[in-house]
Amino acid sequence: MKRVLISLLIVLLSAAAQAQPLSSLRAKYFSTTPDTVTLDSLTLVPGSLKLFTKSGVSVDDFFYTVDYVNGRLIKNKNQVERVILEEDTLRAVYRVFYFRLSEVFSHKDTSLMNTAVLRVYNPFSSKDGDRNSDPFHFEGLNKSGSISRGISFGNNQDVVVNSSLNLQLSGKVSDNINILAAITDENVPFQPEGNTQQLSDFDKVYIQLFNDKTKLTAGDYDLRRPDSYFMNFFKKSQGASLATKFNTSNRQGERNDTMRTSASFSVSKGKTARNIISGIEGNQGPYRLTGNNNELFIIVLAGTERVFLDGIPLTRGQQYDYVIDYNTAQLSFTPKHLISKDSRIVAEFEYSDKYYLRTLFFFNNEYERKKVRMKFNFYTEQDSKNQPLQQSLDSARKQTLADVGDNLQQAFYSTADSSAFNADQVMYQKIDTVDCNIQPYPYYKYSTVADSAHWQLMFSYAGQGGGNYVPDTASTANGKVYRFVPPVNCFPQGSYEPKALLISPKKQQMLTLGADVKFSETNTLTTEAAYANNDVNLFSAKDKGDDNG
Secondary structure, three states, X not given: OHHHHHHXXXXXXXXXXXXXOOOOEEEEEEEOOOOEEEOOOOOEOOOOOEEEOOOOOEEOHHHEEEEOOOOEEEEOHHHOOOOOOOOOEEEEEEEEOOOOOOOOOOOOOHHHOOOOOOOOOOOOOOOOOOHHHOOOOOOOEEEEEEEEEEEEEEOOEEEEEEEEEEEEEEEEOOOOOEEEEEEEOOOOOOOOOEOOOOOOOOOOOEEEEEOOOEEEEEEEEEEEOOOOOOOXXXXXXXXXXXXXXXXXXXXXXXXXXXXXXXXXXXXXXXXXXXXXXXXXXXXXXXXXXXXXXXOOOOOEOOOOOEEEEOOEEOOEOOOOOEEEEOOOOEEEEOOOOOOOOOOEEEEEEEEEOOOEEEEEEEEXXXXXXXXXXXXEEEEEEEEEEEEEOOOOOOHHHHHHHHHHOOOHHHOEEEOOEEOOOOOOOOOEEEEEEEXXXXXXXXXXXXXXXXXXXXEEOOOEEOOOOOEOEEEOOOOOOOOOOEEEOOOEOOEOOEOEEOEEEOOXXXXXXXXXXXXXXXXXXXXXXXXXXXXXXXXXXXXOOOOOOOOEO
């Protein structure tokens, strides 16, 4: 009997030996082209995997993420830009268990159970409501926010209903699409103070859909400069931006070319300006910033400024270098830097300019293959001359802009408006006289006589000696009054004129083409060419010879 049992045991061991190898050590060659490689149908022993090239050189395993349970290699996305040692085939040496940990075992097949029979009501159990009633219900999507409703009333005001919505979303909307969003419906009528280093964004609508290769952004976003020597900008925009990246393969199926493309179309929030300020001895500020057309009262867009002192960039903040009041466009320096008459101050910023509807388009394309990278950029920003916002343009004012060409400081128009007498407003009387050349010349005088005071005027600062009017500080009228000062020897003696400056629509375009050639790890040749078009007056056909360069 013992001999029979021993013989049976020998037969069983022989069958087991034939069914699977005695050693758990295995080796396999695989191609580096696929993102996921299945090495074995069994579970790998953790820490046993080693990678080698064809010639036997060891390869670091951080190029791949190892799924030991399912016996797979997954290419590391962070290393996708670095070709795996420029090898098309690698050799994997590993050990396995004689089973698969991810395999599912069950004693009964639950799909054969009759669910209609098992529907028994349990009065002591509860379940969640219908989850489909949530319009934002997605697996893996995080939601947060608030909705508020309020009523304001008082003894000197009517009842006002206030409401606001703030919603933040982050997570996945599908298997390969992620979302990041911040949505609000309230308008905050003020900007943050510029006395801290960090600024919060007010009333910002931002939605971004992205995956590993493509990113779509819509709403309020920042548009920054590309990798270019000539094209330098930073814009706060409202619109949409799309960026994508893909690889091309050669005949052998190897991915050795990379192309990146991005395009943005938006409505520009403001206009870029650059001020060169002369420092005053011992005066830390405030220094007033002005627009491109010498506008004195502008609103600087929060967070767009860059301030340089003697060529050194400064940091915003009460405890750092400077503070700025965005609503009044005033710049002040902290005691950390003492300002003198020799200080060279340069401020670059973006300010709110709503004279025209301004659109912006930007396109960027980069192609990279081994040691060569080519770059193409196109940027255009222009005003819509047929859609003025803060100024009315009739045919006469359009003709004035067409006649001045690029001499925009000559684009003035008279603000004298004839109207009926109004005792609650500052009214002027028109008096006809002659100038120094014996030519008819009218001037205006403040008057309260109903029979002659029929003119309303709006004065603009023209610089000392640039006008014939000065503020009348002795007047007791309910408003600011200007007094006419006769010229001396045909030279004006005042600084104001009853005129206003017309703002012309403008267009800026730039196209760049460049290339980087890498000869070695330390030697790279970079070249770039640029073409620019700067038209400061779209209404005029004059002075166009200096627009292109």
